Amino acid sequence: MNNGKAFRRGMLHGIPIGLGYLSVSFGFGILAAGKGLTVLQATLISLLNLTSAGQAAGVDVIAAHGTLIEMALVQLTINIRYALMALSLSQKLDGRFTAKHRFLAAYGITDEIFGVCAAQPEPLVPAYMYGMILGAVCGWVLGTFLGAAAGALLPESVTSAMGLMLYGMFLAIILPPARKQRSVLCVVVIAAFLSCICKYCLPMLSAGFAVIICAVLAAAAGALIFPRKEDAEE
Amino acid sequence: MSIAIYIAVMAGVTYLIRVIPFAFFRKKIKSKFLRSFLYYIPYAVLSAMTLPAILYSTGSMPTAIAGTAAALVLAYFGCPLIVVALAASLAAFLTGLFL
Structure with a gap:
């Protein structure tokens, strides 16, 4: 498969992920703005971290004026699962994945991107992962921006109810496997x-x-x- | 402390967690305990983050309980993440209208 085709295919797989992220990151944007962060700061956090639970906990540490050690340990604990996913994905990379591509694509390893990539039957090529990451990141960052910016415009009854969204998603992640x-x-x-x-x-x-x-x-x-x-x- | 430093530490740690195994490790983790621990840790983290915090997430206990109940039922039946998240908010919002 050539690079253009692989990229488009990745993008196609990434768009539903991005749409799913959109509303959750909207909730994160509201949460972050509610804890005193600016729209730019909230959006930057989403662009640089691309992780829901870690960001929510990180904003809590910032709001509580925690130490940087605490911030690092919180991120390490919450996000350590990505190390396992990265490890798993590293076993099925195509030869085209040179060191440069590994350093770039590592940025985009999330639960959902890992899940879709891991489920691909063929070895992973960089273009495919980039396409998927782009689709997902757009949704995540746009949602955060809108949530942080519009959070102040929406009535309090709406924004307070949306504070539940992230936690609702967490329950949706843990309950089905807990049931099985x-x-x-x-x-x-x-x-x-x-x-x-x-x-x-x-x-x-x-x-x-x-x-x-x-x-x-x-x-x-x-x-x-x-x-x-x-x-x-x- | 500057918020930019917090954000830099946050992003730096998160990136290192992803890039170190992705770029450098080629072997499989052998320890059964470690493998099991790594498998369970995301569920433990999400659970500890959600309870009891979810009950205080709307600023009003009754609306939060309504939202939590909706999320629990839909999540139990395996509804997609987005459906559970939106329904939880909607339930809290609707409950808020009657208070």
Whole structure:
């Protein structure tokens, strides 16, 4: 497949991802503006990070005037899954993926882009990934811009309700696998339980650190109680 | 502290997480514990971030509970992310009209 065709095909696969991102990033834009960030700052965060949970947690750290160490640890914990996805994708790259392309395309590894790329039967070429990343990034950045800019124009009853959007998406990500796998359900319940304890019993713990501690403990418990078989499907 | 520095740290860490394995690693992780841990961590993070924060996300507990309930039901039945996210907001908004 030539580069132009691969790029267009990637773009075609990226547009639905971008449309899905649009409304979620709209919610992020409102959230970020609500916590005192400017439209430019919110849009820049989306352009540079391209990750929902990490950005939401990052904005919390900024709003709470957390330390930079906390910011780095929060991002590391929340986004470490991308390392696993990057590792998995690195095994199926076409020979055209030179070092330069690897450095560029790594920027666009998200849950959805990983999912679609990993599901392709043939080895990945750079043009295909670039097309998909472009489609997805446009939706993510545009949505953030609109949310941050128009958030102030919309009535408060609407924007406050949209604050739920990101969390609704998180529930939509964790519930279906939790329903199918007892191990995931167990991890999810432990994490939520610990998080409630942190919130109500340890109020001096900042939100960012609380998420890190709860998530690491819950995932470690899951790994100890339910170690996964080598070839278990992901 | 300048917000630009926060954004730079945030973006830098996130990029390094993606690029290091993508550009340099060629082997598979062998440790069963580590593989399992990495598999569970996203679910643990999302769960810890969502609860109990979702209940305070609208500024009013009743509307947040309505939105959460809608999200839980639709997510349980495997509706697409976008549908769950929009329905949760809509449920919270509609509940807000009656308060």
